[in-house]
Each structure stands twice: as structure tokens, then as C-alpha cells.
Amino acid sequence: MFDTREKLKIAVQKSGRLSEKSLGLLKECGINLPGGNGKLRTEAENFPVEVLFLRDDDIPQYVEQGVADVGILGENEVLEKKKNVAAVRKLGFAGCRMSLAIPKDEEYTGISFFEGKRIATSYPAILDDFFRRHGVGVQIEEIGGSVEIAPSIGLADAVFDIVSTGSTLLTNGLKAVETVLKSEAVLIANRKLTKEKLDILDKLLFRIKAVKNASENKYITLNAPLSAVPAITALLPGMKSPTIVPLAEEGWCGIHSVVKEDKFWDIIDRIQELGAEGILVIPIEKMIV
Numbered sequence: 001m002f003d004t005r006e007k008l009k010i011a012v013q014k015s016g017r018l019s020e021k022s023l024g025l026l027k028e029c030g031i032n033l034p035g036g037n038g039k040l041r042t043e044a045e046n047f048p049v050e051v052l053f054l055r056d057d058d059i060p061q062y063v064e065q066g067v068a069d070v071g072i073l074g075e076n077e078v079l080e081k082k083k084n085v086a087a088v089r090k091l092g093f094a095g096c097r098m099s100l101a102i103p104k105d106e107e108y109t110g111i112s113f114f115e116g117k118r119i120a121t122s123y124p125a126i127l128d129d130f131f132r133r134h135g136v137g138v139q140i141e142e143i144g145g146s147v148e149i150a151p152s153i154g155l156a157d158a159v160f161d162i163v164s165t166g167s168t169l170l171t172n173g174l175k176a177v178e179t180v181l182k183s184e185a186v187l188i189a190n191r192k193l194t195k196e197k198l199d200i201l202d203k204l205l206f207r208i209k210a211v212k213n214a215s216e217n218k219y220i221t222l223n224a225p226l227s228a229v230p231a232i233t234a235l236l237p238g239m240k241s242p243t244i245v246p247l248a249e250e251g252w253c254g255i256h257s258v259v260k261e262d263k264f265w266d267i268i269d270r271i272q273e274l275g276a277e278g279i280l281v282i283p284i285e286k287m288i289v
């Protein structure tokens with residue numbers, strides 16, 4: 001398939017919240033990576049890629065320098081590091097927000113609340129940009145981790161950190177008061193990839209799209225009275241248009257289509273009201289559109 005000796009070098013997080021999902025995505029794209037914990041690099045057997053396992057903090061720099069060609073990491077880390085890399089595609093996992101939080105008993109009065117305050121964070125660049133944009137002067141205390149304990153030990157008045165469920169803030173007596181940004185995993189790329197590497201990246205992106213489409217859609221089949229077909233097909237646009245097949249029973253047909261996961265329950269309710277019966281919903285393995 002590839003008449004090339006070049007391999008696309010993909011940086012993924014070595015161990016952390018992104019590791020499993022990043023490797024899982026490559027696997028779903030049909031890329032077989034020989035396993036083995038503790039490895040620093042591995043080459044796929046059936047696709048021209050090599051995977052480098054790195055700390056997520058280092059990935060933007062390595063991609064900028066071309067040590068890796070592409071990388072998978074959180075948008076928050078890309079924004080913080082301010083490296084010259086291309087953000088190619090959002091990947092839909094590791095969703096979180098980055099928020100400002102203050103002790104739960106304090107009254108929050110808006111962004112000016114932070115004027116002159118000390119804020120602990122591991123993301124000083126994003127925070128500095130935010131307060132500059134709002135014209136609020138703050139003192140940023142950069143710390144490497146366990147940001148949430150900073151107020152209780154007297155290091156800071158507030159924190160700026162990643163929030164997912166909110167339970168870390170809660171158990172540390174803090175409340176989130178401002179969302180500064182939302183983040184999810186993204187694929188970034190070096191800006192000067194060779195034509196051969198760009199071709200491999202295109203193939204990879206094509207596969208990622210098929211995997212994502214599949215996970216965001218369901219295949220649906222149902223039986224309907226012929227009189228209800230126009231109304232039902234209007235609700236089930238499908239990939240091009242729904243497939244309609246005759247049934248042995250007169251006056252009825254089968255309808256096959258694809259529905260978006262997020263609209264799914266709403267559509268089921270409405271087609272049932274229109275007389276649909278025998279509804280089957282089937283997961284899609286890959287979806288090429």
C-alpha cells in the first residue's frame with residue numbers, strides 16, 4: 001500500500017490519562033503495535049508509523065522540532081506550551097475544563113475579584129493570557145502539581161486547574177467560579193512534514209474519521225406502514241437517504257438508516273409515534289462517508 005520507507009512518528013503520552021485512549025484509537029484505526037510496558041518506542045507491523053512514548057509536557061516541543069511528526073495530547077498542554085505546531089484534529093476524549101476556583105465560603109464578585117490575588121497553577125501562560133485579556137492584575141504562583149491544596153497551606157488565594165468531575169475541588173473546600181477554557185485531546189503536527197509523511201498522515205486521519213463517525217452514529221432498522229414512510233424518512237436522513245425494503249406483509253416496509261448518537265432517543269420516540277415497529281439499533285464498527 002505504501003511505497004515508502006518513511007514512517008510517521010507519533011508521540012503519545014507514556015503513562016497518564018491520555019495513554020490508554022490514545023493507543024486505543026490507533027488500534028481502532030487498525031494499527032497493530034507490539035505491546036510491552038516500559039517501552040520508549042514501538043513500530044507498527046502493518047502501517048508506516050512509529051510510536052514514541054513521552055511525557056505530555058514534552059510533546060509540543062518535540063513536534064515543533066520534528067523529533068516526532070505528530071502528537072496526541074490535551075489542548076490545554078498545546079496552548080500552554082505555545083509551540084509552533086499545527087492543531088490538526090480534535091479527538092473527542094479526555095474532555096475537561098480549566099477553571100479558576102476559590103475557597104467555597106468566599107463570595108465571588110466577578111473577574112475583578114482576582115485583582116491583586118495570588119493564584120496557584122501549573123498553567124501560568126494560559127492564566128496570564130486570560131487576565132491580560134481582562135485587564136486584571138494577578139500574581140501567579142507556578143507549581144508542578146497538587147495545585148488544589150495551595151489555598152489551605154497559605155500559598156495562594158485561588159487556584160487555576162483542570163476540572164473534570166469537580167470532586168477534587170470539593171474535597172479541598174474550593175468552588176469553581178470561572179471557566180477559562182474547555183479542552184479535549186487533539187492531534188498536533190509538525191508544520192514542515194515531507195510529502196510522504198503527509199500522505200501517511202492523511203491515511204491516518206481518514207481512519208480516525210471513520211472510527212469517530214462510527215462511534216457517533218448508530219445503524220437503525222425498523223418496520224413501518226407505507227403511509228408513514230415520508231414522515232419517518234424525514235426524521236432519518238441516513239448517509240445519503242434511508243434504504244427502504246419491501247416486507248412480505250402488504251402495506252408495510254422495512255427502513256434502514258443511520259442516526260446520530262446524540263439525537264437517537266428523541267428520534268426513536270418520534271418514529272414510534274408515527275407507527276414504527278420492530279426497531280433494531282446496531283453499533284457501527286467503521287463508517288466511511
Ligand code: PRT
Pocket residue numbers: 013014015016017018054055056057073074075076077094095096161162163164165166167168169183184185
Ligand atoms: O506525566 P505526564 O506529564 O505525561 O502527565 P500529567 O500528569 O501532566 O497529565 P495527566 O495524565 O494527569 O493528564 C493528561 C491530560 O488529560 C491533561 O493535560 C488534560 O488534557 C486531560 N485531563 C482530563 C485531565 C483531567 N481530565 C483531570 N481531571 N488532566 C488532569 N485532571 C486532574 C486535575 O489536574 C485535577 O487534579 O484531575 C483532577 C480533577 O479531576 P476531578 O474529576 O476531581 O474534577
Ligand code: ZN
Pocket residue numbers: 055056057
Ligand atoms: Zn504533563
